[in-house]
């Protein structure tokens with residue numbers, strides 16, 4: 001039975017084979033093994049544009065054309081909707097297939113696909129990505145423009161859900177980073193660019209990821225009325241493999257500590273011995289149990 005569906009119709013998609021294997025280019029996030037580079041020439045409908053001043057004072061317009069969105073409909077009573085974000089070079093389809101197998105009949109999963117954009121760490125080679133990544137180090141600057149565009153895409157997908165449906169965001173690797181960034185936008189009630197954040201989140205999950213903009217978070221939380229209260233009550237689950245050779249385990253651990261120390265009092269951090277940069281059933285079982293409890297879902301019996 002088909003449970004996934006493509007939300008975007010009429011988009012022209014051109015695919016070509018990557019000239020090189022991603023393993024040759026990749027030093028950050030080798031989660032995609034199928035090496036197809038999809039360049040989207042869609043209409044302006046689903047795109048998000050923003051301007052920034054480039055070198056020489058010219059305004060350079062970065063256009064974010066998001067890819068296909070796959071939806072897994074709830075098998076039982078719909079109580080929550082969770083947007084789930086894939087890792088670098090991947091797409092929404094692969095995660096929607098995994099999420100569909102989870103025993104969470106009350107959740108509707110929305111799995112968007114990131115825009116295809118040139119990635120610094122790949123020497124400018126295009127890949128599906130929620131934001132641009134240079135070297136993955138703690139001092140690397142965050143691509144706020146890209147993060148804002150992706151967080152806004154996620155919020156748009158959630159904003160049409162009915163009022164009585166609880167909302168969540170989760171993801172893997174840079175998808176986890178985008179989910180945790182969305183958590184900070186929700187608590188601050190605004191994106192990095194100052195625009196208002198429109199959704200109320202009830203749960204955030206990050207697997208094998210990290211928290212962007214962690215250094216400035218504490219100061220920003222102090223400046224916003226009520227941000228501490230929202231931070232204190234938002235449930236977050238971070239999971240990380242101790243054997244992760246792509247996004248180091250210490251990034252996950254430090255992100256969890258950064259959240260806890262800035263007033264996020266409902267953070268669970270789970271470490272997995274021997275787990276690399278991928279997921280295992282034991283981890284997804286933990287995610288299921290956590291979501292059931294934090295979203296107050298009826299579960300299988302409904």
Ligand SMILES: *[C@@H]1O[C@H](CO)[C@@H](O)[C@H](O)[C@H]1NC(C)=O
Pocket residue numbers: 043044045
């Ligand atoms: C989508 O874009 C096409 C042109 O690419 C335009 O004709 C159409 O009106 C747009 N639809 C919406 C809903 O904006």
Ligand SMILES: *[C@@H]1O[C@H](CO)[C@@H](O)[C@H](O)[C@H]1NC(C)=O
Pocket residue numbers: 031032033034036038090091092093094
């Ligand atoms: C999505 O990514 C998977 C690998 O994670 C690949 O096998 C599949 O072909 C991709 N699908 C699309 C529609 O790009």
Ligand SMILES: *[C@@H]1O[C@H](CO)[C@@H](O)[C@H](O)[C@H]1NC(C)=O
Pocket residue numbers: 198199200
């Ligand atoms: C989010 O929650 C606040 C406070 O609980 C409420 O005032 C606001 O209307 C909610 N916004 C949405 C979009 O549900």
